[in-house]
Ligand code: IDP
């Protein structure tokens with residue numbers, strides 16, 4: 665399978681619960697290697713821009729408020745089939761529907777505060793990585 669890169673975010677709830685180490689360890693165990701890592705407290709504008717595709721959804725304002733309430737860890741993960749693999753490790757958007765052992769099943773408190781983000785397609789992965797990282801911030805340096 666082809667090596668891919670995907671954008672991962674440990675959301676404010678994951679950071680608040682001191683899960684950064686556990687979540688990154690899990691990614692490494694699953695063959696998803698961090699090649700760029702940054703901790704950032706998103707501004708309202710940054711969160712709105714990141715979730716622009718959801719602008720018309722009823723939960724948009726609440727999602728932006730949640731994503732800006734504290735720092736997040738933004739990462740680029742690299743590995744075989746990394747985009748789909750990361751989505752598998754994350755589990756379904758709603759933790760009630762997530763498979764046993766997935767990050768969201770283990771750690772998420774609800775459909776909004778669901779601990780992790782992962783890109784859903786190669787196009788969005790490229791766009792989302794670019795949103796947070798320049799080429800020289802991703803290893804090996806671009
Ligand atoms: P995903 O993160 O699994 O790709 P999306 O449908 O892309 O799910 O939604 C983006 C984020 O918006 C979710 O991770 C979650 O934080 C939030 N969200 C999605 N659906 C709902 C909802 O019905 N109510 C509240 N928040 C939601």
Ligand code: MG
Pocket residue numbers: 782784
């Ligand atoms: Mg999504």
